[in-house]
Amino acid sequence: MxxxxxxxxxxxxxxxxxxxxxxxxxxxxxxxxxxxxxxxxxxxxxxxxxxxxxxxxxxxxxxxxxxxxxxxxxxxxxxxxxxxxxxxxxxxxxxxxxxxxxxxxxxxxxxxxxxxxxxxxxxxxxxxxxxxxxxxxxxxxxxxxxxxxxxxxxxxxxxxKQAEEELRRSEANFRSLVEDAPFGILQITLEGRILQANPALVRMLGYDSEAELCKLDMTRDVYQDPKQRQRLIAEHWQKDEFHNVEVPWKRKDGKFITAMLNGRRVTGHAPAYYEVFAEDITERRVLERQLLQSQKMEAIGRLAGGVAHDFNNLLGVVLGHTEILEEYASRDFRLHKSIEAIQNATRRASALTMQLLAFSRKQVVAPRILDLNAAAREIEKLLHRVIGEDIGLILRLHPHVSAIRMDPGQLDQVLMNLVVNARDAMPNGGKLILETGDVTLEEPYVGQHLGAATGSFVLLSISDTGCGMDQETLSHIFEPFFTTKEKGKGTGLGLSTVYGHR
Ligand SMILES: Nc1ncnc2c1ncn2[C@@H]1O[C@H](COP(=O)(O)OP(=O)(O)OP(=O)(O)O)[C@@H](O)[C@H]1O
Ligand SMILES: [Mg+2]
CATH class of the missing domain: 3.30.450.20 (PAS domain)
Structure with missing residues (x-):
């Protein structure tokens, strides 16, 4: 010393x-x-x-x-x-x-x-x-x-101290990685008890806190069908990991979402549990379906438009020739009758092809500035006659609706199609409500509705108290010739024309 x-x-x-x-x-x-x-x-x-x-x-x-x-x-x-x-x-x-x-x-x-x-x-x-x-x-x-x-x-x-600080910092980093992750992250036992969940998962399932979520029985409270989780476990438990498993999950508010799961099994601890990363892909799936739908509609439109255009020209030729024939056959009554039948059939065929052309937006249009309320009032009498007495027609026309630019013929066609559909959906009577008004379209509405764009629009809505449509029907309504009506009752061109007038 x-x-x-x-x-x-x-x-x-x-x-x-x-x-x-x-x-x-x-x-x-x-x-x-x-x-x-x-x-x-x-x-x-x-x-x-x-x-x-x-x-x-x-x-x-x-x-x-x-x-x-x-x-x-x-x-x-x-x-x-x-x-x-x-x-x-x-x-x-x-x-x-x-x-x-x-x-x-x-x-x-x-x-x-x-x-x-x-x-x-x-x-x-x-x-x-x-x-x-x-x-x-x-x-x-x-x-x-x-x-x-x-x-x-x-x-x-x-x-x-430095090592401790380093450890503390890296733990904090990992914690924030999990806390701020855009994906749901959870630890869950085989029985379906959530051990830990990050805020993204709490949000995804619509709960208020992790504590609330941890009280759930995942199998019973979150899976649309409890058997589904058991099936998944049976299928994946033998493997260490599972990838891109798509499941329907139920939120606290009862809405269903599609979750994409990736995860691994952790068996070193008691109880054994799964570490799962969950992504809400509901919107992505909706968009994919819509993209598919719009691609399908575009393809059908191109096909229908191409055929209808040439077909219409050919029908013109047929009609022209029947007129010539009519002249030659002026004295022969039977021939005259046949020619008339050909002419009628050709005109009907031509009307059909016009509808196809409307669907594929190849119809010649003459748009004008229109007052939608005035147009609705004008057609009201006609509508009453179409729907009959068992159906009550209610007009809810907003007093200040903006002017629109549209072909009046097309507007009548669209209105009539929608009203006739509503009538057909209410064979035992009901209510038909015709509404107008100004709307502003925004996300997420636009993302979820085929062909919609953001901005200010005038709304024409026709609703009825009829049988409604299931998902399958709904996914086909705009396709030409799609109909659920019996033969001779519907051509399936009504809504495809509405689609064409977008
Ligand atoms: N208001 C409605 N209620 C219930 N189902 C409807 C309604 N509107 C349309 N649909 C369904 O959509 C299908 C297609 O409608 P769309 O108007 O295109 O053709 P259609 O009415 O069957 O025949 P068309 O209009 O050519 O005479 C209908 O067959 C029906 O199944
Ligand atoms: Mg129809």
């Missing part, structure tokens, strides 16, 4: 030989030699302890009380702080600014004075170069000679 002028004497008895030995006559030389041996032992012992103290990687210091001046410091202290012993002996730690936080120092000293010792006290110290490091201090109050002192041992725990 680097020494100051003072010497430590832990106990006077340690440095004295037994005085009784001197009482036996020939014993003096023995006593002296024993004493010399004892002193030699002591010296060796001191050296041994001094070496141990020097070799210690910890900083060991002896300071006076109450002024806390350094009496002795070991090499560990010099290595740890960067000071040479001469630089610190006789000075106080406050003068050297060894403690990074003087408040901390004051508190620690008070504890030592009060309790006599302190253990595992963590503090921050400043090296000679100004670097702030972490130390762990053990100190005890001792008496050296007549001097009250503090003997303290400080271990440099900076590396451990």
């Amino acid at each position: 680097a020494k100051s002028s003072k010497r430590i004497r832990r106990s006077p008895r340690q440095t004295q030989a037994n005085p009784r030995r001197g009482a036996h006559g020939d014993g003096i030389s023995r006593v002296i030699s024993e004493r010399l041996r004892t002193e030699e032992d002591l010296r060796q012992s001191r050296e041994k302890y001094a070496r141990m103290i020097h070799a210690s990687p910890d900083a060991i210091t002896l300071r006076t009380l109450p002024d806390r001046r350094y009496l002795e410091v070991n090499e560990g202290f010099c290595r740890m702080t960067g000071y040479r012993a001469e630089e610190v002996l006789g000075k106080t730690s406050a003068e050297l600014h060894v403690w990074a936080d003087p408040e901390e120092r004051r508190g620690t000293v008070e504890t030592i004075l009060r309790q006599g010792e302190i253990h595992e006290e963590e503090f921050r110290f400043r090296t000679k170069a100004g670097e702030i490091r972490f130390g762990q201090l053990a100190a005890v109050r001792v008496v050296v000679g007549d001097q009250l002192c503090i003997l303290s041992v400080t271990r440099d725990i900076t590396a451990r």
Whole structure:
């Protein structure tokens, strides 16, 4: 130990030989030699302890009380702080600014004075170069000679602290990765108990908190059909992982969503559980279906339009020739009848092809600025006649509806189609409501409705209290020739014409 002028004497008895030995006559030389041996032992012992103290990687210091001046410091202290012993002996730690936080120092000293010792006290110290490091201090109050002192041992725990901080930071990072993930992440037992869930999953299923979600029985409360989860487990439990499994899930509000699951089995713990990543792909599936639908409609439209165009021209030729024939056959009554039948059939065929042309938007149009309310009122009488007495017609025309630009013939055609459909859906009577008004279309409506675009529009809506449509019918209504009506009752061209007039 680097020494100051003072010497430590832990106990006077340690440095004295037994005085009784001197009482036996020939014993003096023995006593002296024993004493010399004892002193030699002591010296060796001191050296041994001094070496141990020097070799210690910890900083060991002896300071006076109450002024806390350094009496002795070991090499560990010099290595740890960067000071040479001469630089610190006789000075106080406050003068050297060894403690990074003087408040901390004051508190620690008070504890030592009060309790006599302190253990595992963590503090921050400043090296000679100004670097702030972490130390762990053990100190005890001792008496050296007549001097009250503090003997303290400080271990440099900076590396451990940094590792702890690093761990804390990486844990926080991982936590935020899970907390902020756009995908639902959950841990779930085989039985369907949620152990942990992130906020994205809570949102996806429409609950208020993770705690609320953890009370659920996934199998019973979230799966549309509980058997479905059991089937999935039976299918995937033998594998370590599962990928892109699509399941219908039920939200708290009762709505169904399509979830895409990826996950793995974790069996090292009890209970074994699944780690699952869930993505809500409901909207994606809707968009895909719509894209498919619009591609299908486009293909049909191109085909129908192409055929109808040429077909209509050919019908023109047929009609022309029947007129010529009519002239030649003027005197033959039977021939005349047949020619008339050909003409009627050709005209009907031509009307049909016109509807096909309307669907494929190849019809010649003559748009004008129209007042939708006025047009609806004009056609009202006609509509009454079409729907009959069992059906009540209710007009809800918004007083301030914007003007539209449309072919009036097309408007009548569309209106009539929709009204006749409603009538057909209500064979036992009901209500038909015709509404007009201005609307602004936005997402997500536009994304979910084929052919819709964002912006301001005029709405013409026709609703009825009839039989309605199932999903399958709904997915086909705009296709030409799609009809659920019996033969001869419907051609299936009504709504495809409506579609064409978009
Ligand atoms: N208001 C409605 N209620 C219930 N189902 C409807 C309604 N409107 C249309 N549909 C269904 O959509 C199908 C297609 O309608 P669309 O108007 O295109 O053809 P249609 O009425 O069958 O024949 P067309 O109009 O050519 O005489 C109908 O057959 C029916 O199944
Ligand atoms: Mg119809």
